[in-house]
Amino acid sequence: MSRYDLNSLQSDLRKELGNGLTEENVKSVKGLMSRYKSDPRDWKDKEKWSDVKYTRTLLDKGNGHYNLMILCWNVGQESPIHNHPNSHCFMKTLEGVVHEELYKKPDMTSCQCSCGCKMKKIDDRDYAIDNVALITDKDGVHRVGNRSHVDKAVTLHLYSPPFTTCHKYDDDTSKETEVPMGFDQDFSGRCCGTSCCS
Ligand SMILES: N[C@@H](CS(=O)O)C(=O)O
Numbered sequence: 001m002s003r004y005d006l007n008s009l010q011s012d013l014r015k016e017l018g019n020g021l022t023e024e025n026v027k028s029v030k031g032l033m034s035r036y037k038s039d040p041r042d043w044k045d046k047e048k049w050s051d052v053k054y055t056r057t058l059l060d061k062g063n064g065h066y067n068l069m070i071l072c073w074n075v076g077q078e079s080p081i082h083n084h085p086n087s088h089c090f091m092k093t094l095e096g097v098v099h100e101e102l103y104k105k106p107d108m109t110s111c112q113c114s115c116g117c118k119m120k121k122i123d124d125r126d127y128a129i130d131n132v133a134l135i136t137d138k139d140g141v142h143r144v145g146n147r148s149h150v151d152k153a154v155t156l157h158l159y160s161p162p163f164t165t166c167h168k169y170d171d172d173t174s175k176e177t178e179v180p181m182g183f184d185q186d187f188s189g190r191c192c193g194t195s196c197c198s
């Protein structure tokens with residue numbers, strides 16, 4: 001039997017999300033992301049490394065219903081605390097271990113100090129190879145990072161619906177800033193397996 005590779009996953013995601021994501025197919029999408037077992041042969045040539053920040057490489061625009069991308073986390077790199085506006089964020093570790101800190105979405109009305117209030121951490125977890133995480137704004141906001149001093153990390157992310165900006169939150173004041181979410185590389189125009197990505 002042929003291996004369930006990244007192309008197989010991309011084709012299945014295109015079918016599953018042909019009409020977009022609803023509460024009914026969240027489980028199936030998570031299942032497909034879990035079914036694929038990480039194999040560097042599938043994505044090594046799509047890696048991009050920076051000494052400055054983690055990089056974002058777009059694989060598939062999913063006919064406008066989702067964005068599938070690979071993120072490369074050099075040693076010690078992390079994201080700011082941020083949300084995923086009205087989107088489901090599925091994250092699967094392909095290489096290394098990533099650490100996630102989950103925070104309560106700040107509620108400025110409950111903050112008594114005009115200088116702002118510290119972000120409240122709800123949870124802390126590690127995701128090893130092939131673990132799949134799911135987060136929405138209902139769960140909170142998060143920060144992801146590669147805490148290793150030695151090993152790099154690579155993750156596969158699916159956001160549905162896609163978004164082009166998100167909000168980041170200051171650790172000490174909870175102050176919110178809108179930031180554009182760009183790509184460092186874009187492979188979405190290339191053909192993948194039996195389907196061509198638009
Ligand atoms: N949501 C972040 C990555 S992570 O920290 O979940 C991004 O798309 O860049």
Ligand SMILES: [Fe+2]
Nearest residue numbers: 082084089142
């Ligand atoms: Fe995120």
